[in-house]
Amino acid sequence: MSAQVTPKYTLPISQRIYVVAIFKGMLITARHFFKNLFSPRSLPTIQYPEMRRAYSPRFRGLHILTEKANGEVRCTACMLCATNCPADCIHITAGEHPDPEVEKYPVEFNIDILRCAFCGMCEEACPVDAIRMGPSYELADYTREAFIYTKEALLRNGNHTISKVTR
Ligand code: SF4
Ligand code: SF4
Missing domain, CATH: 1.20.5 (Single alpha-helices involved in coiled-coils or other helix-helix interfaces)
Structure with missing residues (x-):
């Protein structure tokens, strides 16, 4: 053949x-x-920064720490967000609250935003709606240290974008 x-x-x-x-x-x-x-x-x-893109309401941008009606941070330092964070970028130092009715509060609450994957697991894990991912997405600075977002900075994010949460 x-x-x-x-x-x-x-x-x-x-x-x-x-x-x-x-x-x-x-x-x-x-x-x-x-x-x-x-x-x-x-x-x-888009002629940024004069023009901004309108993102979906479900967009997960920069983190916000919410406040109680009395202006205190809502977080109870339960560590659930830090435990669930796959990037290990949330670092909390818990302290005893002077009010005996409130067990703990975060003395320090830092997010290393350069490690963050914007997955939303922290927001999902929080039992008291203390951490949210807001609509802001501007993420630029000159030093690595500036990307460690402190409790004060995270609270400021909330003051710009959402109203206070009532207890
Ligand atoms: S969005 Fe995801 S990676 Fe970023 S801090 Fe929250 S849990 Fe961690
Ligand atoms: S933000 Fe929420 S989940 Fe994270 S420590 Fe505070 S209360 Fe717990």
């Missing part, structure tokens, strides 16, 4: 002459160039 020989495939002449494909590509580029030149409003570019 003789072996079957597959005939060699040769490209048609229209594909071997690349000039046609190059010309088609240049036409497409020129079409987009002139369209964008004469109607810049149709461009997807």
